Amino acid sequence: MLIRPIRAADLAPLLDLARATGVGVTTLQPDEARLARRIATSEASFAGSASREEANYLFVLEDDEAARVVGTCGIAVAVGLDEPWYNYRVGVAVHHSPDIGVYRQLQTLFLTNDLTGGSELCSLFLHPEYRRGGNGGLLSRSRLLFLAAHPERFDARVFAELRGVSDAAGHSPFWESLGRHFFQMEFARADMLSGIGDKGFIAELMPQHPVYTAFLSEAAQAVIGEVHEATRPARAMLEAEGFAWRGYCDIFDAGPAVECELPAIRSVRDSRTFRAGRLTDEAEAQGDWLVCNGWHAGFRAVRCRAVETGDDLLLGDADLARLEVKAGDPVRATGAGRGS
Secondary structure (H helix, E strand, O other): OOEEOOOHHHHHHHHHHHHHHOOOOOOOOOOOOHHHHHHHHHHHHHHHHOOOOEEEEEEEEEEOOOOOEEEEEEEEEOOOOOOOEEEEEEEEEEEEEEOEEEEEEEEEEEEEOOOOOOOEEEEEEOOOOOOOOOOHHHHHHHHHHHHHHHHHHOOEEEEEOOOOOOOOOOOOOOHHHHHHHHHHOHHHHHHHHOHHHOOHHHHHHHOOOOOEEEHHHHHHOOOOOOHHHHHHHHHHHHHHHHOOOEEEEOOOOOOOEEEEEEHHHHHHHHOOEEEEEOOOOOOHEEEEEEEEEEEOOOOOOEEEEEEEEEEEEEOOOOHHHHHHOOOOEEEEEOOOOOOO
């Protein structure tokens, strides 16, 4: 299994993955023209020719034995610089009347652009047939190694907006209790419009004043900051990496935006740079490693067994070939024990 940058030839399998995501993965809509533009933007980002507000990296997980793209993930360098980025911030409003002995703390939702400029981990999706054998951890954490290798290209604040709760038919209790009253459209359509970059309607239609959650249904209140069942492993992995929910949630389904400072991300903090070496006896390989090469445009990452000898990391011939490195080239690595 291999992580690499997406390329134009991956459009068809990327479209297949997008069709399989279901409602709620906003940045991975099954729109062929939109996905083609995303691939072109990613290629420009890896080439170093995209501006900061445009830069958006997209990676794929390839079953290199079957020559099949089976997953994708991405990093947006700086959200909200070319179009507004909206979230709700969960807060508290205090109402107090000593004359009648009433003191109330009420939860509020306030429309903000507070995450503007932050780097977003996005577009994570793994084909159901491959949700085993550490593939999820490789897919999600490989981009953290990319952050570690090229921190100057990203913001110090890194976040991931996780898919909120919805049922098998794509109905969101939060949307039904709040968004529908202002938008008069289905959750799936609002999510699609936002995903393809048409965010103007948000500013035009969303309430500009704080929303008291007490006015929402109990079902809607219960899902604020919660994730879709399929997203729980991704949330657990990010929390193990040091990400935490600090009160920001999606305006459509109330899924949490979890955050961490880039240097504090565990795979960034704990990863090391080694010299690649050739492992002559693969029976000596020990431990389970997540390894990437030191390149930008030619980024590659694999999960493998290796031998650490001081500043050298000895890898088998097949893994050296997957990483497109030779003995003496720089590689970055960390333990691959976390994640599924």
